[in-house]
Amino acid sequence: RPPTTDTSEEKPAAPTKELPVYHSGTSKPRVVVLGSGWGAMSFLKSLPRDAAESIDLTLISPRNYFLYTPLLPAVATGTVEERSIVEPVRRVLKKKGKYFEAICNDIDPVERSLVACFPPEAGLDEACFKVPYDMLVLAVGSSNNTFGIKGVEDHCFFFRSITNANELRRRVSECFERAALPQSTSEERKKLLSFVVVGGGPTGVEVAAELHDMVRDDLVKVYPDLIKDVRIRVIELMDHVLSTYDRAISDYTANEFSRGAIELVLNSRVAGVRKGEVDVINTTTNTTEVIPFGACVWSTGVAMHPLIKKLQGKLPGGTQTHFRSIVTDEYLRVIGSEGTIFSIGDAATIAQGKALAKAKDLFWEADKDGNGVLSLGELRDMLRAHSREYSHFAEHARFLDGKYGASRWGGMVASAVSRGKKPVDAVVGELTEDTALEEDQFRDLLEKIDRGLRALPATAQVAKQQGEFLAALLGKGAVRQGSQIPADAKPFKYSHKGSLAYVGSDKAVMDVPTVGPIFGWGAGLMWKGFETYSQISFRNIFLVSLDWIRTKIFGRDISR
Ligand code: FAD
Ligand code: MG
Ligand code: MG
Ligand code: MG
Ligand code: MG
Structure with missing residues (x-):
């Protein structure tokens, strides 16, 4: 097997004019997956055995095997052998779709097609082709972060x-x-x-x-x-x-x-x-x-993948500005792609709303008794009521429950959950039973709470769950309905x-x-x-x- 490495360098897109176009010859919705890492493989594994009956699936990745990254340090010292933690893509794919060993180096989100090339590292000629898609799953991961440090x-x-x-x-x-x-x-x-x-x-x-x-x-x-x-x-x-x-x-x-x-x-x-x-x-x-x-x-740590950076510039202005990832909605659809591109794993991040922008509304809504200040109870009820919309509210609501909650058991569970979570303690921990927050104090508090807003970490655990989520979404007919999210589908929720x-x-x-x-x-x-x-x-x-x-x-x- 020739050494295939993850490609981090940006390559100029090959001219698309005379490129051969790949057609599977069926009229089923075309789903194209980029990558063979944690996100892509978990998606693939979670698809039903007979997936090929309803979709036309194509997998494209320069690496023709899955790599179990958590044990890579053990491979470097020979504790575990390299062949033990890799699995050929074709073995995971089985009859679910087709695989091409190629690097995607350009995506056209308007035409809904991409260009992929056989990696010439092995000493053979580069061979490029075009692949049209109805739904694209971007799971290309990230690249190394050198912070521009010399050498x-x-x-x-x-x-x-x-x-x-x-x-x-x-x-x-x-x-x-x-x-x-x-x-x-x-x-x-x-x-x-x-x-x-x-x-x-x-x-x-x-x-x-x-x-x-x-x-x-x-x-x-x-x-x-x-x-x-x-x-x-x-x-x-x-x-x-x-x-x-x-x-x-x-x-x-x-x-x-x-x-x-x-x-x-x-x-x-x-x-x-x-x-x-x-x-x-x-x-x-x-x-x-x-x-x-x-x-x-x-x-x-990780930096933005060059392909992601390229795509960022092609999506409608202002929708994609994140410094490291492509931004998706909570169904993992890339914002600005009209629901045709999904992205999972290290390449992607889910857009999160900052609460501070709505501080005024939230304050007046929370002030149930209309006395112009928020009591601890009013604050807690508001945090709880909005924790679906602002997921970072939840831990703070739980913390307040744990400290001042009516139910003894609920309180004990909550304090166990928030154990060791010092940031939460630092934000709402100093409030007391007779807290009365004025609007600008509430603003300060919200700002602190927003600061704790963390995107999901770049881990295998996240990529895996997102792959599983996407496979389930597809099973509910996300592609058949022209990438419309089925009515009974719930948004992605990470479980740590x-x-x-x-x-x-x-x-x-x-x-x-x-x-x-x-x-x-x-x-x-x-x-x-x-x-x-x-x-x-x-x-x-x-x-x-x-x-x-x-x-x-x-x-x-x-x-x-
Ligand atoms: P990846 O798994 O990186 O997969 C990206 C895939 O895309 C690769 O197959 C690549 O070949 C392919 N690709 C790249 N460019 C292109 C292109 N242009 N076109 C087509 N395909 C392309 N996480 C944990 O949760 N627990 C751990 O213990 C853990 N340990 C780790 C140890 C190490 C040494 C490393 C490096 C990471 C570890 N991680 C761990 C993090 C975890 O590996 C990543 O978060 C995870 O791999 C992300 O999955 P992904 O699918 O987004 O990307
Ligand atoms: Mg992947
Ligand atoms: Mg580990
Ligand atoms: Mg991510
Ligand atoms: Mg009040």
Whole structure:
């Protein structure tokens, strides 16, 4: 299999005039899906077996396999084998539709067609064709965010594809072998064996943890003399890692890392990267440190996919202005596409209404007794009544219920739910039973509540649920009715099942709603179980299970 990488560079659109046009020869509604990642595959899997009877489905993606990203850090160190976490697209697709290995590089939302090209990376000729659609499902994901920092592109490893994981694995092996040569000086050894991870989110943390496990469990046996020179560092902008998790989890992780000798370089911003060196500025002391490295992994979040950016400019002016994603309505229809384009996963974000714009109306509506000020009860009732429209109201209403609610049980449940949610506490927590908010105080409060308005995170969990939602919507006849949303369809609602991350030494951290933070060995076992069981097919579940056992018994194979 030739190495197919995610394409992040923008390519000029091929001339569309004389391109062959793809026709399946049926008159069924044409559904075209772009991507073979979490969003697209979950959509595909959720379609009924006999989907081909009512729609004409075409899947286009340069990557002819699905990749189970959560275990990619484990692949980089050989804990899990790469073949265990990929599944061929054609095997998921079965008889539901047709697949073309191609990159879409242009979409014409007016003509309702797109141009796709066979990726020439394999050394063959590029071959482009045109595909008309009635409904387009955009699930192309995101691209790497370098924040425009110099040298990142050239000297760091990104971490999203199998190719990336293999490159890193090869590099780490190289560094150890090079350091073991007789002429290596102590300084050279220290540089080669310095591994830097930029970004303290779940991916960065997991890469550092897996690297550390590999050193502690396996490399120590084959390079006993080199181990004292190994350093693993995580550079993070904030003053703690895993900042989207409960604070107790960040603290636990920091503690685990310090015991395992993974260093956290906090409050630090990367200013530039050169070959084997990264400039790090400490934002509290404003001092610069140069950290030498053998390998540097860049994992600082996601940026807009070039195709999405291109489409953004073609949709009616003013409807698409988001800096990172294409904006959809709550049925996941791209705004400005007249309901013909749907977008899911990292590529998309759902438009959310800010409440502040309606502050006046909301205030006077809330003031039931008409005395010109809002009591705590009036505020809570209003927040609850509007939490469908402004979903970020819900947690605040629940919090007030929990603190001052009439029902003891309701209150206990609510305070369990909002446990650890400090932002909520900071906004409505200071209100008391005899609060009387005037209109401008209410405005200030709304502004604070709006600030907590978070788009859904760029996670597999979100992409998966959106794919399932879209398949169900289609089942209700969304395409047959000319992309009209069927009357009985409910808007998409995300259900957060919790976040988890592996922190090394068989331990993990979990942040589960209503339960709260869990960490340690138990969580480690649950993490392993979850990541195994969640594989896309039984074959993958089997292979991943075998990998865990193999690694425990025989260790990792670190040769290239
Ligand atoms: P992707 O899964 O990225 O899929 C995009 C697809 O589009 C790919 O198949 C790509 O080849 C294709 N494509 C790209 N360009 C084009 C084009 N021009 N035309 C056609 N096709 C195109 N999330 C979690 O919830 N839990 C985790 O533990 C977790 N761990 C992660 C670990 C790592 C290392 C990484 C990188 C991510 C992790 N994530 C995790 C995030 C998760 O992988 C993403 O949020 C998810 O993949 C988004 O799904 P998607 O379908 O939008 O995009
Ligand atoms: Mg996808
Ligand atoms: Mg994970
Ligand atoms: Mg999204
Ligand atoms: Mg009042």
